[in-house]
Amino acid sequence: MGKKLLLANDHVPGIQSYEVYRKHGGYASVEKAIKTMKPEEVVEEVKKSGLRGRGGAGFPTGMKWSFLAKPEGVARYLVCNADESEPGTFKDRYLMSRIPHILIEGMITSSFALGANTSYIYIRGEYYYVAQILEKAIAEAYANGWLGKNILGSDYSLDLYVQVGGGAYICGEETALLESLEGKRGNPRIKPPFPAIAGLYGCPTVVNNVETIAAVVPIVNDGGDAYAAIGIGKSSGTKLISASGHINKPGVYEIEMGITVEDFIYSDEYCGGILNGKKLKAVVAGGSSVPVLPADLIITTANGEKRLMSYESLADGGFATGTMLGSGGFIVMDETTNIVENLHTFARFYHHESCGQCSPCREGTGWMEKILHKILDGHGTLEDVDLLWEIQRKIEGNTICPLGDAAAWPVASAIRHFRHEFEEFVKNPNGIKKVKHYESTQNLVTA
Amino acid sequence: MEKKEIKFNEETMALVNNMISRYPEGKHKSALLPILHLAQAEFDGWLSPEVMDYVASILSIQKIEVYEVASFYSMYNLQPVGNCLLEVCRTSSCWLRGANEIVEHIEKKLGIKEGETTADGMFTLKTVECLGSCGTAPMMMCGAQFHENLNFQKVDTIIEKLKADGKRKTYLDEVVVNHY
Numbered sequence: 001m002g003k004k005l006l007l008a009n010d011h012v013p014g015i016q017s018y019e020v021y022r023k024h025g026g027y028a029s030v031e032k033a034i035k036t037m038k039p040e041e042v043v044e045e046v047k048k049s050g051l052r053g054r055g056g057a058g059f060p061t062g063m064k065w066s067f068l069a070k071p072e073g074v075a076r077y078l079v080c081n082a083d084e085s086e087p088g089t090f091k092d093r094y095l096m097s098r099i100p101h102i103l104i105e106g107m108i109t110s111s112f113a114l115g116a117n118t119s120y121i122y123i124r125g126e127y128y129y130v131a132q133i134l135e136k137a138i139a140e141a142y143a144n145g146w147l148g149k150n151i152l153g154s155d156y157s158l159d160l161y162v163q164v165g166g167g168a169y170i171c172g173e174e175t176a177l178l179e180s181l182e183g184k185r186g187n188p189r190i191k192p193p194f195p196a197i198a199g200l201y202g203c204p205t206v207v208n209n210v211e212t213i214a215a216v217v218p219i220v221n222d223g224g225d226a227y228a229a230i231g232i233g234k235s236s237g238t239k240l241i242s243a244s245g246h247i248n249k250p251g252v253y254e255i256e257m258g259i260t261v262e263d264f265i266y267s268d269e270y271c272g273g274i275l276n277g278k279k280l281k282a283v284v285a286g287g288s289s290v291p292v293l294p295a296d297l298i299i300t301t302a303n304g305e306k307r308l309m310s311y312e313s314l315a316d317g318g319f320a321t322g323t324m325l326g327s328g329g330f331i332v333m334d335e336t337t338n339i340v341e342n343l344h345t346f347a348r349f350y351h352h353e354s355c356g357q358c359s360p361c362r363e364g365t366g367w368m369e370k371i372l373h374k375i376l377d378g379h380g381t382l383e384d385v386d387l388l389w390e391i392q393r394k395i396e397g398n399t400i401c402p403l404g405d406a407a408a409w410p411v412a413s414a415i416r417h418f419r420h421e422f423e424e425f426v427k428n429p430n431g432i433k434k435v436k437h438y439e440s441t442q443n444l445v446t447a
Numbered sequence: 448m449e450k451k452e453i454k455f456n457e458e459t460m461a462l463v464n465n466m467i468s469r470y471p472e473g474k475h476k477s478a479l480l481p482i483l484h485l486a487q488a489e490f491d492g493w494l495s496p497e498v499m500d501y502v503a504s505i506l507s508i509q510k511i512e513v514y515e516v517a518s519f520y521s522m523y524n525l526q527p528v529g530n531c532l533l534e535v536c537r538t539s540s541c542w543l544r545g546a547n548e549i550v551e552h553i554e555k556k557l558g559i560k561e562g563e564t565t566a567d568g569m570f571t572l573k574t575v576e577c578l579g580s581c582g583t584a585p586m587m588m589c590g591a592q593f594h595e596n597l598n599f600q601k602v603d604t605i606i607e608k609l610k611a612d613g614k615r616k617t618y619l620d621e622v623v624v625n626h627y
Contacts, residue, residue, distance in 0.1 A: 075471070087538045087577040097624060118471070125484065125522045126578050128591040129622040161469040166480045166520025169576065183479035183512075185519040201474055244540040244581035251582045288539060288577075329581070331540055345542045349576045355519075 002256040002269075003230055005218040005238050006211070010098050016133065018140035021101040027146055029109045029220040034154050037220075042113035046216060048224025050236035055081055055172070055209030056287060056327040057402075058311050061216075067196040068114055069204040077205040078116040080107060080213050081177055082123035082130075085169040086287035087349060088329025091240035092210040094252040096123075096130050100137035104160065106213035108146055109220050111158050114206055118159050122181050124172075125165045134162050169353035173401045174207040175199075176355065187355050188401035211240050232258030235310035239328050241270075246334035248272035261285075261307045261314075262299050265332065278334040282418075285314055286326020288346050289406035291413030292339070293323050319413065339418040340425055343410060344372040350407035358399040364391050365407045375422065378429030385422045389415050451490075453501045459485055463505065476508055479516055483523055488617035492532065493524040521575065522618065529564045529571035530615040534588045537574050540581035549585050550574060552599050556606060569610060590616030592623065 014020040021027075033042050047062030068076060080103065084092040096103055103121070111119045123131045138160055141147045149157045163181055165171050171180045175189035178200050199205020215237060219227045228236045235257040244250045247265070249272035255264065264270045265280065274280055280295040301307050302321035307314065311325045333342065351365040371388050374380050392408035399405070415422060455463060462485055466478040482502055483494060490498045499513045506513075517523045524532070533553060537546040550572070554560055557570050564571040580586040583595035587602075594605055609616070 084579050085577060088540055088581050090579040090581050093579050120469075124579070125480070125520070125618065126588065128484070128618040129593075129624065132621075133624070163469070163477070164481055164484060166483065166516070167522035168520050180480065181477060182474070183476035183506075183516065185515055201471065242582060244584060245543045250584070284539070331543070331581070333543060337543065342539055342542065345537065345539045349538050352576050 002254070002259065003238065004254045005227075005230075006095060006102060006214050006240065007099070007252070007254040015099055016097075016101075016137075018101060018137070018144060021099070022144075025221075026101055027105050027108075029217045030105055030112070030146055031152065033109045033112050033220055034152050034156055039113045039115055042109065042216075042220060045219055045224035046113070049215075049219045049227035050224075050231075050234060051212065051215050051219060051227065052235075052311065053209060054211035054215065054239065054328070056086060056289070058325065061208065061212055064196070064208070065114060065206060067194070068206055069197050070115065071204070075118065075201075075203045076114055076116045077200045077203055078107065078111045078114050078119040079174075079177065079181065079200060079205055079207045080119070080121040080210060081172060081174065081207050082121050082127070082210045083165055083169075083172040083177055084127075084210070084327075085124055085172050085353075086289065086327045086329050087346065088244055088284060088287045088331040089242050089327040090244075091242045091252045091328060093127055093130055094242075095210060095214060095240065096127075097133055100133050101141070102214045102217055103134070103210055104137050104141050104146075106216045107160055108141070108151070108158060110206075110208070110213055110216050111160075112156055113216075116206075117157055118161075120181060120200075121160070121162045122171070122177050123162060123164055125167045128164055131162050131164045138162065168355075169349075170355045170401070170403060173403065176401065177207060178205065185355070187357050188403075190400050230256055232308065232310050233312060235312060235325075239309070239325070241309070241328040241330050243271050243330045243332070245330075245332035246275040246278065246337070247332045248275055255309055257308075257310045258313075259309050261309055264309055264330070265299075271330075271332065274332065274334050276334075278336065280332065281335045281337050282333045282339065284323075284329070284331040284333075284410070286324045287329030288331075288349065289402075289409055290324040290326040291319055291322070291409050292343075292417065293321075293413070294417050297321055297417070298323075319409070320416075323413070339414055339421050340372065341376060343414045344369070344376055346410045347372050347407070350403065354403060354407070355401075358401075358404065360395045360398040361404040361407065364395040364404070367391055368407070368411055375425050378425070380422075380426045380429075382423065382426055385415065385419065385426065388422075453490065453497050455485070455489060459489055467506075475506055476512070479506060479508075479513065480520070482506070483513070483517060484618055487523060488619045491527065492530070492615055492617065493527050527564075528573075529569050530613070531569060531589050531609045532571045532573060532616070534573050534575045534578070536576070536578045536580065536584070536586055536588075538577040541577075541584040541586060544584040546585040549587070549597050549599075549602060552602060553606075556603065569613075570606070590620040590622075591618045592616070592620065 051061040052058040171186040176186040195205040283298040347369040351369040356362040392411040396408040470477040
């Protein structure tokens with residue numbers, strides 16, 4: 001069994017409640033930080049831990065925190081990104097609904113470190129019931145003196161609020177999230193300025209993912225060095241992996257970084273192998289945005305080394321033969337999976353979720369969806385496959401936020417590794433099983 | 448049909464004021480998204496222009512500021528929907544585990560196509576993008592409730608229960624939390 005830092009107590013009965021959470025050592029990090037540490041010492045521990053943003057980008061958290069501007073007399077904000085919407089990712093929902101207090105505790109300790117006196121948890125609207133769980137946990141934290149004025153008798157005060165979104169993947173992008181938190185459309189902002197300088201209401205702001213903030217709890221409790229000792233190289237600590245698709249045991253697993261991908265897929269401790277004894281065909285290892293890899297390349301790198309569950313190993317080989325850890329949304333596909341059809345669900349997703357600000361993304365995502373639809377309907381040509389490649393290439397890097405890249409990479413990787421399947425569809429349209437393709441019904445309901 | 452006055456009841460108004468109090472002085476527009484959820488739940492499951500205008504008046508913002516937000520986000524309905532809006536996820540993980548078949552099954556069972564509402568105004572079927580329930584796929588949401596690990600039989604039971612209950616489901620409903 002690997003070491004668990006976040007989910008160690010996830011099966012303790014009643015762990016949702018304040019009493020049980022506290023009995024199992026909850027809120028110790030707040031006590032330690034506020035009573036015995038200076039805010040900059042907390043930041044230092046997070047730097048030492050090597051913790052990297054768990055939302056997908058993997059940017060070092062301590063460094064992100066140290067960029068926060070601290071002009072005199074200006075409010076600073078910590079905003080938790082609980083907008084989890086990356087297809088294949090459901091770890092934050094699991095963590096928040098099972099152990100809500102670990103997020104509240106992490107928010108208090110982190111807000112103290114950053115000198116924020118008001119903090120927000122922005123949660124996707126579809127997780128409305130999870131927001132209610134968090135509201136209850138926050139009320140309990142207030143009632144027990146962990147939130148509000150003069151926490152633990154110190155001169156540090158903090159108010160913590162939840163805000164629900166309205167349903168938009170783009171609000172997981174931090175500047176779109178801030179726009180949404182300000183009551184606007186979720187259109188990403190042009191950077192710079194970065195949120196660390198001008199974020200919420202134009203004030204210095206740090207935006208961190210749920211899992212990142214929860215990880216601050218063990219880091220402060222046990223020290224940054226202890227956290228850094230877990231995992232492998234620059235992939236320190238543990239990572240929550242959301243496992244889904246054709247596996248025997250879908251679910252959320254906390255892994256020590258550095259276990260092999262093979263072990264993760266086949267061992268009974270994790271995914272428990274491929275459903276119905278089928279063979280593995282492909283894996284999307286880090287949420288829909290990252291490149292899909294065929295079975296041989298996900299199990300071993302192009303150099304023949306065992307691929308590990310870590311930022312570096314999954315990225316080994318670049319996009320030619322590698323992928324990314326991303327958000328840890330691990331989607332497994334068996335030998336019967338139609339790669340083109342799966343890609344169509346991704347393309348439709350990005351088309352639906354594009355905010356429409358940048359032409360390459362607004363037009364390109366819809367164009368890609370239509371071409372895939374055409375190919376799946378048996379009307380595609382070989383030129384369509386080339387056109388698809390060209391479009392994704394012209395979206396990537398040409399938009400103000402990463403949604404464009406995220407829409408391009410799945411298309412590029414599917415063509416790179418499974419071009420023969422696209423060609424099969426084009427050359428043999430009569431052999432195609434008639435499939436029904438659902439268009440977005442968004443417009444039917446929301447005008 | 449008698450035209451209802453558009454005004455939050457006292458209980459909701461208290462929630463609205465609580466939302467507004469969460470943001471700094473002068474930043475009350477931040478409360479717009481949560482208030483739109485409250486409005487949709489209270490005023491028959493959708494945001495009519497009159498309802499949106501009412502929300503604008505509460506926040507003292509321009510009507511267009513409400514329209515542009517309501518039309519951006521997927522969860523706000525700008526047209527009437529049935530009492531039970533069935534939102535079926537069909538992105539990758541759900542598709543891999545049979546989401547399309549679930550949609551077809553519901554279409555057959557209710558005699559409607561996706562995007563349509565049953566004649567009795569009970570159900571609207573909508574297909575949506577990833578709801579973060581990939582490990583319990585296929586899934587659908589009705590109100591705030593996630594219905595997970597769906598199969599045809601389970602869908603039938605859910606629909607029968609919703610029908611028998613007859614009440615409008617909203618995102619604000621209490622839900623049964625699945626603790627795996």
